Amino acid sequence: MIATTMFYLLGAVALGATGLAIIQRNPVYAVIYLVKSIFALALIFYLLGAPLLAALQVIVYAGAIMVLFLFVIMMLEVTPTNASTRSAPGWMQWAPVLFLTLTLVVLTLVLIGLDPATSEGIPRWHATPRDFGYTLFKEYALAVKIISFQLSFAAVGAFHVGMTERRRARLEDAS
Amino acid sequence: MHVIRGIRGTFQPFWVTLRNMFRKPVTIQYPEEKQQLPERYRARLILTRDPDGAERCVACHLCSAACPVDCISMQAAEAEDGRRYAAWFRINFTRCIFCGLCTEACPTLAIQVTADFELAGRDLLKLVYEKEDLLVDHCGNDNSYNFYRQSGIGVAAPRGTNPGETPPADVKDLMP
Amino acid sequence: MTTLSADAVRSASKKLTMPTLTIDNQTISVPEGKTILEAAEALGIMVPHFCYHKELGAVGACRMCAVTVHTGPMPGLKMACLIAVEEGMVVTTGDDASATFRERVGEWLMLNHPHDCPVCDEGGECQLQEMTISSGHGIRRYQGGKGTYTNQDLGPFIAQEMNRCIQCYRCARTYKDYCGGRDFGVMGSRNRVFFGRFKEGMLESDFSGNLVDLCPTGVFTDRTFRFKSRAWDLEQADSVCPHCGVGCATVPGGRLRELQRVQSGDNSLVNATFICDRGRFGSGYANHPERPRQARQGDQPISVGAALTTLETQIRAAIKHHGPEAVLLVGSDRASLETNWLLQRTAKHFGCRVPVLNAHHHRHQTAQMAAFDFSDQLASLQDIRTSDLVLVCGVDPLAEAPLLALALRQAVRKGGRVVVYDPRPVELPCDYDQVAIAPLALQELLADSGAEGRHLRDLIGQAKAPIIVAGADLLGPVGFQKVRKWAEKSSNAERPCLMYPVLAGANSFGTALLSLPEQDDLLTRLDSGKVKMLICVETDPLLEAPDGERFAAALTRLEQLVVLDYLPTSLSTHANLFVPTCPPVEDSGTFINNEGRLRRFQQVIKPGQSLAVGEHPSREFSLDTPGSDPQPAALLLQRLIGRELPLAELHRQLVLEQPRLAALTKLKAGEAGSRVTPAVARPQFIDQLPEQPVQTLELVVSPARYGGDLFSRYAPKLEPRKRLPCFYLHPDELQKHGLKDGDNAVVETDFGSFRLSVCSQPGMAAGCVLVESSAAFPQLIPGAGFSYCVISPGGANE
């Protein structure tokens, strides 16, 4: 009972925070609202029996990815006026977008309604980190390796792209 | 070698700080303990008198000219014997930075520094010292100099009677 | 020839060769006849010197300016002030030989000098201090005693301290040679020479103050400035002396809002580096205890802003009810050019008639003659100093333009001749010929009649650079017309006969130049009865214009009297509305002097009640300065019409209206100053001379040397020089009227009757009575035209 109420509350928070995030002119505010939304989602994860993921959601999304966003925003000194000179959309601009998203929502809802299985409740269930670990490293060992490679590639790629011209020239001179 | 030096450099400070913890602090607990100030400490200024007991200050404005913060002001006046003296003399100690340049500029050794540094107060006007607050009854650091006896004009003593002077010339005398 | 100004003529006449020489590896070309010292100065190389002075010349006595001449006719250690430059000379100033020589000279000059700089008023601007340092001498090695002297009391202006003397003889050269004083000299012998008077007493020369400027050390200092301030503490700026029309450059110095001293400025074309004692010691008006510093409406003090608002309302009301004639603005010849011009602009702004710029109509007409008709042939004082013949007509230089007397002396020293035609017993500090002649007779003489006139014409004809000095007060517009005509007749293309008008006020020329044709007499305007509101800006017609009684009567018919002034004049006490203004030392502006030269003065001190010596300044901090309400009249007028402009913009607009003042926009304080552009001469007309009534004597009113002008009346320092008033008559005339020297007499004049003692004065012209205008007789104003009087014995002496 408590869990059900909490789910709806958290869902509302997530939706509201996300909605506020996307209409912010100032990216810093957007990031802060998104962090809120991510928190709500993390708690929903916990409700759905994924405590490990809930923690990881906070650590990775809120603790790392959003912080990275903030870092870039501050580094580039993206002031609201600078960033949104042409980004303030009139209602006419919103119209096709609204149409698209509404269609999407309606279609998905219809699809959900068509499948009787979806109306069944999600049972109370708890996945321990131990189960999680066993499955991950046994059944998805390959995926873990691929993902690890991908992460290191991303690190190298980001390092390369983010280098300043000066630094690049210096490195090339050195090589 | 480099690594050893690095390791030593990182951990030696810990030993130093630890050792210091058990030493006696060098702090002087000021209001209770007073520091023995050096003799030539520069703090509050005074106006001294010459060995004859007269004011040394001739209001020559050299101290006010030397003062980097313009805290000295005065007005000269002439006494009946031709002596130049300060009609009023004012030092604004709220401005004074105790640099002592005025004492170096003073040609008569009138303005001198003392070690009295406790000048704090809440009323700013109490730190504006007038001549009567500054004038003391002694010669300060030098108890032999009397400007008017050395200056070569007849104020403290008639012309020609001061040290190193010849009697006034008699212009009507043709004798060598 | 009329377009060529006198300055241009003089410079064009000099075709100079320019020798080139090398001093300390720098090369310069200077006119022939210049000395090494002057050439070095032009290069910015300072050669230490004492006895050399720009105006006094070199005598080579102090041996301080030693330099080494390497190539030249006489190589070796030479005195830079004595050796004229020659082509190809190579000179060094810093070599060992000359530097050591100068150090020794510095040392011996300092042998007897006391070390009393802290109590010496010269300290801080002392040439001896500077030269001792620059010569390199520091520590006295000689162990013998220092020589001492006993001082003299030289009167209230000059303090002497002979112990400081270094025997450079500059004082004697200044006082005796340049200024022509006779009561000062050198006494004693060997190392006992003494510079002073033969006995104690006030120095007699009217230029005694120059001793202070010229003495390179503190032997002669300004007694009125004694111990008041140190030189470095003074606020100083280049200014112009307001006492007479010569427009000498001065450097007033003030401290603590008090104008404490005036020093001579440097203007080689006007006053060189000298000023008279009246200008130097007559500065008390700025800090006069009675100087009004508070705006008043009736007897009620009000703020300046409120006063201006009231004034504006009153002007508008008066014009609305009584028409444009109802408001009359009056300027003066002691107000600056800007103030006078702003008066015209104010009149235009409110739609009233053109202002009267000078209450003294007669003087104003004469000044207009000078400003418009003389302007193409005006001489400068420098011209007079180099002239070979100066005719002085109707001028007593020491009373009316003291520096003119000095200039005449320099002309005589150079071999020129000075001839004076004047009814007064003129004294000049030089040899001159005087013809004592009554005013009417002088007019006839100028009309070129009689043997004397022919003699005069011959004189001018033979002279190389003749100059006629014409006194405005005595000659009047009629006389000026005659002088102009004479000068025109005796000029030719190669050799113009220049004129030097002697006008009364510091800005007489400027006011005249600004005045519009439709301007008329103040009294005529007042007597018309239409004027309801009179606004006097820095003028007091009661004291500065004749017919004071008529003016006083007109005042009673006025509804409003507004006075803006900085002197405690009597008019300001009658004012319904009074607003305080600033004297020239507290203002920046422009005067035009006698020779049509624009002279800029700068603000020296800020207005405010000065701190009396010995008085303790307030211990409390305050943003308000007591008595700082006065504002420059020019600023007040601009605030009145609601448009405050920076001075430069004001000048731009002024020049647009008065193209003759084109030089104004580039004028800077401290510069020699350019002349106004000459005007095209107007058609001449000769007025008929009035008939002298029988049984009368001609009345000559002359300004007193001290106390004649309004400024020196309010100068307490000048009191010792002021003389008791009396009537001067020729001894024969005295005898004729049965009077003796010192008797009391009653003189009936157009301005009232006066009772005074009479003095016998052999230098007077016959048929004249001379009286000096001063504070004692405010009714008697010089320059009122011809007037006559009857003298009768006035009873026994009191």
Added chain:
Amino acid sequence: MNEMLVTLALILGKLLFIFGVVLFMAAYLVLAERKILGRMQLRYGPNRVGPFGLMQPLADVIKLLTKEDFVPARADKWLFLIAPGITAVTALLVFAVIPFGPTQEIFGQQVPLVVVDLNIGVLYFLGVSSMAVYGVVLGGWASNSKYSLLGGVRGLSQMVSYELSLGLSLVPVIMMARSFSLTDIVMAQQSLPFMLLNPVAFGVFFICVLAESNRIPFDLPEAENELVGGFHTEYSGMRFGLFFVGEYINMVVLGSLVTVFFLGGWHGPWLPPMLWFLLKVLAVCAMFIWIRASMPRLRYDQLMNLGWKVLLPLTLVNILVTGAVLLGLG
């Protein structure tokens, strides 16, 4: 029902106890730091308020409370106001999972001396501490000041760099304890503290903890002598006080974590367990202070080099080695 009430009361009691103890410790840590620093620098440190300056924390609080709460012009007011709260609150939140004693019996109840014994306690700690950076960053950004912004950006990049090593250095601990629960980790150290079993992990964790707490030698976000206080340059009054208190609560919290992860928690001979715990925490805090007195601040590039090029590889290798050893031991 009655039981539930008792449980609730117990939790409340524990919360109050922890809150009180932590705040008290934070307050007196300030004093202790100033005194110890003073003595190490041959000074006395604060000794005017109360005997030996013991009332100094109270005086500081009164001073901070009565100071003007100043918000700079054109600052982002909302964020400016909440940023200090984030710092203080996140520091306190971590304490929820820290066990400070063995299960006790009080009034017949078995009371675990921990507020919540989460089965993912380690992750909870990592998650909450990664939120702490928001206080620094938002405070720095919202002040609308160059110094503050620089301090905020520095804090941000420093956290991101050290968070990784911090988390990874705990992996061997988890491997050895076979649990995410902090109570389990403490229990696993009954015989030997992990500090001795895995000194490399301890070293890395300790360094990362220093960086996490923004203390010398990693106090770049504050850097008084270059950034005039860094992210809290523009803060005054109690808002500055919150930052300040947050920093010292953090010290206590991190000290407790070091104790829990590596020093064997409350385990120890002779003395009561809670006293042991307290002593160990104080020892860690004393170490912090000693380091502050002895070490200079790192340069920014040195900081990054240390984080990415030394600590990160070291932890990774350590994980491998620990895993291998554990496997080998079976």
Added chain:
Amino acid sequence: MIVPMEHLLTLATLLFALGLACVLVRRNLIMILIGVEIMINSVGLVLVGASAFWQQVDGQIMVLILMAITAAEVAIGLALVVYLHQQKKSIDVGIFDEMRG
């Protein structure tokens, strides 16, 4: 039973729609990246829900992999933003409409 599955799917759909709207409407590069994050989050939500629905951990493992991919994407994406800002001093997508680098 916590909630019906369809409610969770609806929530995920709405979140996805918001993310999509953000990507489509905003012209700020950073905001576009944020929109992508939102969409990935909603997908994660569906996966976790599915995992709970069928009581299998595989869905959660998918989310973990998703997180790793997101981290990589953000690292590259933000590096690109920094690079573009260096080039044009702006992060408005309207400016980056040329083919030339």
